[in-house]
Amino acid sequence: MVWRPCHPGGKGSEMSDGQITVSGLTKRYKNLLAVDGLSFTVQSGRVTGFLGPNGAGKTTTLRMLLNLVTPTAGTATIGGARYADLTDPVRTVGAVLEASAAHRGRTGRNHLRVLCAAAGLPDHRADDVLELVGLTPAAKRKFKGYSLGMRQRLGIAAAMLGDPKVLILDEPANGLDPEGIRWMRGFLQSLAKQGRTVLVSSHLLSEMELLADDVVIIAAGKLVRQGPVAEVLASMSTSAHVRVRTPQADALAAALAGIPGAVVTPRADGTLLVTGVEAPAVGKAALAASVELHELTPERPDLEGVFLELTAGKAGIR
Known part of the structure; x- marks a missing residue:
């Protein structure tokens, strides 16, 4: 396909200023400390996996990053600015925190065109992003006939309407079959190669080991480990x-x-x-x-084993 960016310089150098910085981020709900002094960075041009047990504070952190939840303390910025202060957020950040929701009787294309109108984007962006995520054949189908995997793709299409520098996804592989997961991996890696910042939360640890360049692992709202996947794995290999x-x-x-x-x-x-x-x-x-x-095989730790070791005994909800 021919990609038509929404703004000049949609590729290249402008994509390099989308670093995510979380500093001392804290969120308390009465007696529940959901996020506790969390600090980490997500670099442009890389896919970063955001990992943690259920209740670790991942979704709360993402919602604070997107100004959907107000932090009790600390900051979360994108390219040095809070989401609320971005001059053109739809062209800066694309996010999917759950499978796409739309009017059941509206087609995928019309759903995206409504979003284009609301964001001041040209109608052709709907067709551009449908092709980008492989939904062109289903463009005229009504949303009520979409599978969960198709809804995930439609959500990603909506996130890409503004040709954003930063993409934030929470469990994007839910509902995808193996072919869809493989497509998702290639798609997100291709976005990172363009210089975009890609932050992905997922429980599919074996897939994250294949997908991510870096990982941020949290438990009980606190940072447990951050770094390139290879370095995190190597750090846990204390013996042969x-x-x-x-x-x-x-x-x-x-x-x-x-x-x-x-x-x-x-x-x-x-x-x-x-x-x-x-x-x-x-x-x-x-x-x-x-x-x-009959066999002599050196074994290295995998991401699942490292994750379980790092988060063992750390409660997800307090």
Whole structure:
């Protein structure tokens, strides 16, 4: 398709000033402290995953960022300005905090045209964004006939009407099938490559590991860890983890017993988990003891494991 931005310079350098900065953000509802002194940054040109257990304060934080909830303390800015102070918010920020809602009898195209009229945008933007999210074939279908996945795409189309520098999405993959999730991943990554800021909240940790450049992990309203995905994963890898499959498990355990720090743990699937020693050392010990190996695989921590370890025991609601 031919992308027609709403304003000059819709790509390139203008997309670089959409950094999100959250500083000391706090929200208290009577006896409930939903967000507690939260601080983090989201850089332009990258996809940032916003992660946390249920009740961790993610949605409350996003709503404060979009001026839908007033903070008890602290600030949340986009490009250095509060959302309420943006001169042209629809062209700066696009957001989807839940599956798109629309009049049941209105078509997808007409729903978007109504939003264009309200925002002072040209009608052609409705067709532009429908094509962008792959909904052109359903443009004339009424909203009541849209699946949840189609409603998610329509919501993203609405968020993109102003060709914004910043995109904020809360659980955008809900209702999407595997093909739709793959499309979503490519779409959001392509926006980040254009220099846009993309902040995505999700519970699909395996997908976030594939999608995100950076992660912000919170629990009980507080920051637990922030950084590039690779660095966060590496920071939790305090010792080597090697998966071994052998018909001579006892012999291998005996061979490794003389290596300081090596621990062998049987797994339910018949493999052994060897920690405290690298894979080459395991192979060398097996060779010296004439132990037959069927598998020798170094394991790295995944985002799900790191997330569970970082948030373990931290209550989501107080």
